[in-house]
Amino acid sequence: MHLGATLALLRAHSGLSLRGLAAQVGVSAAYLSRVEHGHDPAPTGERAVAIADALGLPRPLLLNLVDEARGDGTDWLRATPTGRRLASALRRRRLTEAQLARVLAIVERELPLDADERAPSRCALLHPSRVLLRVRASRLEDIWTLATMRLAEGDQAKALLDELGREAQSQTACVGAQTVLSFARAGADTPQACLVHCVSPLPLQAPDAAPPRAVWVLAGIGAGAAGADVLVRVAHLADEGLVRALQDASCGAEAITLVEQLERQGFVGRRGVQ
Amino acid sequence: MHIDVLLIQIAAVLFVGRVLARVARRLGQPSVIAEIVAGIALGPSLLGAIWPEAMAALFPPDSLSLLGTVAQLGLVFFMFLVGLEFDPRLLQGRARAALAISGAGILVPLLTGVGVALLLPADLTMPGVPLHSFALFVGVAMSVTAFPVLARILTERQLVRTPVGALALASAAVDDVSAWCLLAMVVGIASASGLGGAALTLGLTVAYAAAVWFGVRPMLTRLSPRPGQEVSVDGITIAVLAVAVSALITEAIGVHALFGGFLIGAAMPRRGGLSVALTEKMEDFVTIVLLPLFFAFSGLRTEIGLLHGVEDWLWCLVLLTVATIGKFGGSALAARLSGLGVRESAAIGVLMNTRGLMEIVVLNVGLDIGVISPRMFTMMVLVALVTTWITSPLLRRLYTREMADAALPLTAPPTPAPVGLRGVLVSVSDAQLAAPLTQLAAALAEAPDEPIWVVHLRPVERMHEYLRADEDGGDLAIDAVERAITALGRPCEVLAFSSANPDEDFVRVAALKGARLVLLGAHRGTFGDESHRGLPGAALNHCAGTVAIYHHRGLTQLRRAQTDMMTPHHATLVQLTSRLHKAGVKVKPMGSPPIDGPPDLLIRGHSPGDPDPVVGDVSLLVVRGPTIEPPEKAA
Known part of the structure; x- marks a missing residue:
């Protein structure tokens, strides 16, 4: 992170x-x-x-x-x-x-x-249907579209996509370790996350010069400490091991198991085996 | 009883017209020129002079009344189409300049025309006709601009979107309305007896025009279908009925039937599909069949043999000079005063000097009501021909391709209609379809910067297959898509992901992206058409924008397309066709002979429940128009 x-x-x-x-x-x-x-x-x-x-x-x-x-x-x-x-x-x-x-x-x-x-585990934010694997896209907007499709419906979806696309507020950042985090207030009543993993790196500026491949999109992030807490917790999930492991995950449930593992033991897979 | 004679005449006129049109195309001239010349050639000026027997056999004197009636009928409907073509939106943002140019472009030649008519020797005027009627007629004939010819020249030279082209078109549109009102007035004055009669005719004409505008127009608006709705046969019938009745009324008032047709055309509502449908359904028949007959009829009355002696030809030259100086000078001066550059102003002047068929219409009216003599008629026909003939070459000199190209970015293409939907979303599920679908998407994109998303959805149950495929060096369809995009040389966004419900997800991506056009390949079902199921079915049922379903039959390069305009979703078909045309694809309506080879693609409207017939080995694109009126995008 x-x-x-x-x-x-x-x-x-x-x-x-x-x-x-x-x-x-x-x-x-x-x-x-x-x-x-x-x-x-x-x-x-x-x-x-x-x-x-x-x-x-x-x-x-x-x-x-x-x-x-x-x-x-x-x-x-x-x-x-x-x-x-x-x-x-x-x-x-x-x-x-x-x-x-x-x-x-x-x-x-x-x-x-x-x-x-x-507070509830970060995994509770996710759901197998909200994990998109092996995605090919070269623009963040397109990834937001896919995430929105999974996170919200109808008017909420429109509001979420609009908020994510607003450039004035930087609600998106590369949080290091090949991971991008975008958040929005709109889209859901309680915090929800969608995890998108791309086949090829996104052409975005990263603080640690590792071009990002995983994008977390958070919806329903309320104001105040509770929302900030979710942000920090998800930012903690920026982990190169997770990004690498997601590449071979075959379905959403498997990806969630990997996230759980990261949360529980602080790393994915066996440490030292890179 | 003359039907056989008439049919032979039609055949002869169309044949000669087509042959000459080929020649005209070679010379870079609009085909109207060819049709006018064909009429003159079949008349006493050429055929009659070299082989009088043939002309007498082809146009026996007792057949002329029928030919004349058909020609007049064609004229009324042609004027209806001219009125339909008048689009007030052309004036947007340039109303002042357009009004100035058309005002000066009518007034100056009108005055110079009246002036020269008063100076003409007495033997050119009609005995028994008051000199002011004759002079007014010559003035009006000199002040018209042929909007249809102008539009065709501008379109062919791709100048419509340049400042000069747009301004000329707007001015010509104003010109049209003003000139026909002027003509109605002059006909009223000339055919009425005395000043009181003229005033009565004018009063009635104005009252009738007002009645059409305020009474008939709202009724027609109610008839016009809402977007997405199909144009009914009733709507078309009532429109044609209105033309007939209106022409009858103006004829009775004493200002020629063509004015009635023009009025109804101008009063037709522009929104909704009715005016587009009327144009589409009537234009070909009127301009390909009826209008050449009118030209032939007009040609029969043009006798170049009547001009003899140096003096007549000198007068002809004088008329030509005066007409050109008046029209060109007036328009160019007004353009210059509205702030255009010298060359641009001159180009406007040259364009407005295109009189083409409009002057011939005016002249025929004049000859019909006996205001001008056959000799004068012939001279003025020659003036019309020459001024139209010189437009294209002069324009090429004055307003070069480089100038037009340089001027283009200044007038950024007006975003076509206020629509909230933008972008083309293409679904490629099959490597084989990657190239044709991306090619189609690029051709159908509205502008070079309209986004194209190429979406590839993998069903989740096939995920493991793809994992293996990846190990073997990647996913075939995606590779094909990327190759196709590279070949296209246009930016496209690839969007690929796996999904448990690919159909549903595709529809949702289309909605979230606000795609204007959704393009996808049809399943080639074992038992025929399966477009109502799977992805096409989902898109047809749920996508708000235009949906185009592509049936692949080996399209490799899209060069020629044919559109079946008789199928539903007419307005959308017209839009897509014009876009293909702009993309350099040769598009022909169904039924007309292919341009230079068989079509690569057939385009037809979607009708639910009707299987989409794939004809032979030609790829097919089935189109369904937008289901909702796109929401206006908030600024």
């Missing part, structure tokens, strides 16, 4: 402009643009908190994102004095795997995840 692109999607979802968000966070629009394009490193924990507040999203959502982008999970921890002491305490103890498991169990028991974190 590409952090900058996901941030840009979240910003589009909130309806804020680059300038507007930069003003609220207290950074320059140029800096924010560089972050969104991946030219600058992920923002610090404090900035992530400021961005979350400006976008009206729960802080952990953004902190987790930034965190993941940085690779080690400690930056946010060091953002407060207590966090720094906890990190140092854990490090000095040189815990074994078993001891770490015990700490994890204590955390899980004492501090259960809030409702947001226990």
